[in-house]
Amino acid sequence: xxxxxxxxxxxxxxxxxxxxxxxxxxxxxTAENAQQARELRAGSTPDLVLLDIWMPDTDGVTLLKExxxxxxxxxxxxxxxxHATIDTAVEATRIGALNFLEKPISLQKLLKAVxxxxxxxxxxxxPTAYQSRPQAASGNASIAxxxxxxxxxxxPSANSSVAPLTMIxxxxxxxxxxxxxxxxxxxxxxxxxxxxxxxxxEGGSMTRVAERTGLERTHLYRxxxxxxxxxxxxxxxxx
Numbered sequence: 760x761x762x763x764x765x766x767x768x769x770x771x772x773x774x775x776x777x778x779x780x781x782x783x784x785x786x787x788x789t790a791e792n793a794q795q796a797r798e799l800r801a802g803s804t805p806d807l808v809l810l811d812i813w814m815p816d817t818d819g820v821t822l823l824k825e826x827x828x829x830x831x832x833x834x835x836x837x838x839x840x841x842h843a844t845i846d847t848a849v850e851a852t853r854i855g856a857l858n859f860l861e862k863p864i865s866l867q868k869l870l871k872a873v874x875x876x877x878x879x880x881x882x883x884x885x886p887t888a889y890q891s892r893p894q895a896a897s898g899n900a901s902i903a904x905x906x907x908x909x910x911x912x913x914x915p916s917a918n919s920s921v922a923p924l925t926m927i928x929x930x931x932x933x934x935x936x937x938x939x940x941x942x943x944x945x946x947x948x949x950x951x952x953x954x955x956x957x958x959x960x961e962g963g964s965m966t967r968v969a970e971r972t973g974l975e976r977t978h979l980y981r982x983x984x985x986x987x988x989x990x991x992x993x994x995x996x997x998x
Contacts, residue, residue: 761806761877765789766796766822767839768814772862776809779869779976782966793817800826805834807876810856812840812847820847823854835876839864866966866976951986963990 763785765776773789780787788805790796793816799805812819819838826832838851841862848859857879858872940948954968961967968990969976983990 760784760786762786762788762803763873764796764799764805764808766791766793766808766814766819767811768792769811772811772839775976776869779866779966780873782964783870783873785873793819793822796822797825800831807873808834808836809860809873810836810838812838812843812851820851820854823851823856827855835879837872837876866969870966947986950982951988954983954986954988958988958990965990 763780765773765780765787766789767773767776768791770791773791777787777789788799790799792814796808796810800808810819810823819840823832823836823838826836832855835857836855837858837860838848838856839860839862840847843859843861851859857876860868860872938945954972957968957971961971965976965979969979972979974982
């Protein structure tokens with residue numbers, strides 16, 4: 760776990776990075792401009808800073824120069840921008856930035872850059888980001904250790920009117936449900952069980968579930984909301 764400061768004037772970027780990094784177990788502070796970033800840096804030294812270049816009051820390169828001048832550039836800084844030129848990226852690197860990420864930032868590039876930045880400060884071993892978690896059973900659902908299939912009745916969420924989805928023995932790798940259900944309800948029942956299984960398996964990490972299911976995080980969030988699945992509660996069950 761690391762303390763990471765995200766500096767970006769776009770609320771959507773701050774929230775998205777906070778969610779992703781929070782899912783990875785990091786503590787994230789955010790600043791919407793250079794002044795807020797100065798105040799946070801004055802109060803403590805983060806383990807890593809993600810710094811946007813283009814901001815309305817003071818741009819990221821100027822803030823980076825300030826920290827270098829004042830002896831405050833003691834942590835890895837990764838610059839971010841969707842409009843920066845090669846010259847700007849080179850200048851930021853020359854001043855002391857560790858890396859440069861171009862927006863829109865892909866999940867893999869973000870996590871790789873963060874890992875590299877933290878390893879610069881923490882040479883000692885850390886828990887692997889994709890460490891396997893122990894399988895857990897909760898309520899009426901149980902997970903077969905190897906196959907990953909449910910072997911008991913899976914009850915729908917409390918807010919759902921959809922009938923339960925019943926799985927037959929795990930070794931058969933098949934599932935069954937009532938064919939009397941309308942197609943939409945049967946599909947929702949299966950999808951709810953599918954995502955609840957993966958959320959429990961990954962300890963509630965939206966990042967890992969997104970990778971496991973092949974969905975973009977934004978699509979995944981919309982799908983879970985539509986199905987009435989609450990990741991927070993499943994995280995406590997599967998953790």
